[in-house]
Amino acid sequence: MEHSDQVSTMLKVGPAVINLGLPLFYESMKSQGVSTLQVDWKPPAQGKKELIEALSRLFCEEVEKANKEAVQRLIDSQPVLVDICQAKDVIPGMDQNTILHAGPPIVWDRMCGPVQGAIIGALIYEGLAETKDAAKRIARSGDIAFSPCHHHSTVGPMAGVVSSSMYVFVIENKAFGNRAYCTLNEGLGKVLRFGAYDWDVIERLKWMQKVLAPTLKKAVEISGGIDVKNLTAQALLMGDECHNRNVAGTALFIKEMIPHLLKADFDCRRIKEVTDFISGNVHFFLNLSMAACKSTADTILGFPNSTVISCMARNGTDTGIRIAGLGDEWFTAPSGIPRGLYFAGFSEQDANPDLGDSTISEVAGIGAVAMAAAPAIVKFVGGSAQDAIRSTERMYDITVARHRDYKIPTLDFAGTPVGFDLRKIVEAGMTPIINTGIACKRAGVGQVGAGILDAPMDCFEKAALAFAEKGIH
């Protein structure tokens, strides 16, 4: 178009304005009836020079290629439930004096209330202590090794506490051969993973050890393996995002297990006891799904030159991330407080900072990144179905690919955003969104709500600087 044509068009139809950044100018144009589009532009990496330099080194072909390959591993993973065993028998490095917890490494004194509470409960459950005070003494004594679940191919929701005799789901990633583990979900409210350790919490854990786990173990053996990826893909088509909503996943798991339970020569009463327990807990599927996601994410641990996030986890004090190309190194920042819906009698005043390994869901391409599949979740924070769609759409901006097998009906069955790219996160100044339960900050209380928050930017910025310093090889 010639310049004179452009001018004459402008005179005829009036100017059309695109405004970047500050919305003031946009408002002023709009009030004058000018057709104006507002673009929420921010300078890359919030204008921080050091980060912009780091990013300029990381946006290169080698990283691009590595990220594509890494994310392909996430997509190709085939998590299958192959067994249910006691932690001491299967989890690498697990023994009677080891207790695993959620999130990055942390010492007893820095642990938040719910993690300390869950550890007290685990020591009582294991018979290592009889009272709360005795348990605290042992915890402080140095006789117990505390170690992040993530260092043991394991994940745990909320406090994430795993002790030696607890049963865990054994997930095998059939595409890559690696295994991952997670305890069985205890239910809602006053439960160990939210820091409660009352008599009934311990009794429930013992029932799970004596009845629930061995019964399911037998059924899993008979089944020859339960395809968790398939259940997850179906659940995403049924209103779950498979982190804060597991209604469909749990129903599908029951449907899947029933024939094997019925084949297993158990008394009907025992099968009923087990299925009643699972039916009564809409989050039963969560722990299974988390172990599946861990077996997925572990396939990119140490993947050379990849800036894809391989782990994101919170211990209730710190939020930590790991980057594929940086191997085992953790980058941490203080955990935030979720915006959420609180149970009657509780408020944000009672909330513990963000907690748990369940963010492995988002790392593997489900959970908050699939929020558009589960508008029920955004209602926790007063949001609309449109907000749920926007949440997912924003996550496409900071991920590498769309999942081939995990799809979102309302987005015309588009694949979920998968593979957080550290570079895109830092460049956009936008961190992964997280769906989560909320624990009471005081030990012994339990769950007080559920909500949503953004991961803290600080750990991503540290990781980007470290990656640039390490360089591409």
Add this chain to the structure above:
Amino acid sequence: MEHSDQVSTMLKVGPAVINLGLPLFYESMKSQGVSTLQVDWKPPAQGKKELIEALSRLFCEEVEKANKEAVQRLIDSQPVLVDICQAKDVIPGMDQNTILHAGPPIVWDRMCGPVQGAIIGALIYEGLAETKDAAKRIARSGDIAFSPCHHHSTVGPMAGVVSSSMYVFVIENKAFGNRAYCTLNEGLGKVLRFGAYDWDVIERLKWMQKVLAPTLKKAVEISGGIDVKNLTAQALLMGDECHNRNVAGTALFIKEMIPHLLKADFDCRRIKEVTDFISGNVHFFLNLSMAACKSTADTILGFPNSTVISCMARNGTDTGIRIAGLGDEWFTAPSGIPRGLYFAGFSEQDANPDLGDSTISEVAGIGAVAMAAAPAIVKFVGGSAQDAIRSTERMYDITVARHRDYKIPTLDFAGTPVGFDLRKIVEAGMTPIINTGIACKRAGVGQVGAGILDAPMDCFEKAALAFAEKGIH
């Protein structure tokens, strides 16, 4: 705004045009860069004078009030599965020489292939005939009374054939005390309801009579009643529209039944046989839901002055409707052919015209009117998630209310459109949308696909004229 201001504004920002009706003018404006909005306006009742006069009498306060009250009955209904019995023991007017079929009344010679096929199967199943030819002779002899399911508080999917010894779900509408009935779903493909009558079809029906129905009956007795409304409300939050998609409804039904089945002193092998059968059929929930909808819709049969549709059903030759205020009278028109997805080896050439009582779903506020809840369905016809939302939004224009208990997540949990208003349908020139299975037009073949279509306008126009002639009282 003063006139001179308006002119000066127009000169500044240019004209903005709203075009009603023919799109040609809109296209021309658009091509000249003028801001134009196209509105798909049609004259009311397609400009037919007789209908416009009828409508002018029906759009009045009495009808408005009656419709509100009628729809409140639909909304307040509380369908509960209370028993599973043989048809002859519970269905009013049912005996050994009666066979019920879907849709409005029809004689043998006018029946379509799949309905004739299903009747042949039912006669063999009942031991009244041994061969296809013998069955045909009996059917033609006049010894068998053919009667619409709808005349017996009953509904049947597709051919809808019910014979005396078949077991039926017994649904009680706890809010109003009335009961409704529907056979148990046989599965997909080559089945009686799609007009197949092979040896294996009959064998399956006999197994259902001997094993499936009595086992479920016992479990229902133990349960004290299964709340079908609650299951339906949940399924709508899980990607089902509860007519062409029943994946969640079926999984939830299994989850609900399991504890009662396990309590019922049956051998585990028998429970497995039953749950395997239900698990293997993603439409098992449909027949239960249809009986629930029938018990809902029957509460407005004969409701004075109400123009709400109380029944919509197809016998594969005719589509028939009944209007609340016009009692038992049927208004019919030839059935259309669905646009759909065909199984391998079949095409629209094989399709029987629209068939079955399952449109009771749409009458009760689920199924196609809730399409936005189940975008998977529109994929049958190459549609998008946005098309699914538009389908539901269009149905708000021809219904009386939004359902209080049936909600659609992607529409911010808005209630489903409920209570088709005959007046609005005729005025808008837009009939209810229908989701349906597609039967082969030849007897004995079975299902060939699934799809979507609009109900024929003709029966609604006839009903509007009849209603106006009867007048408001």
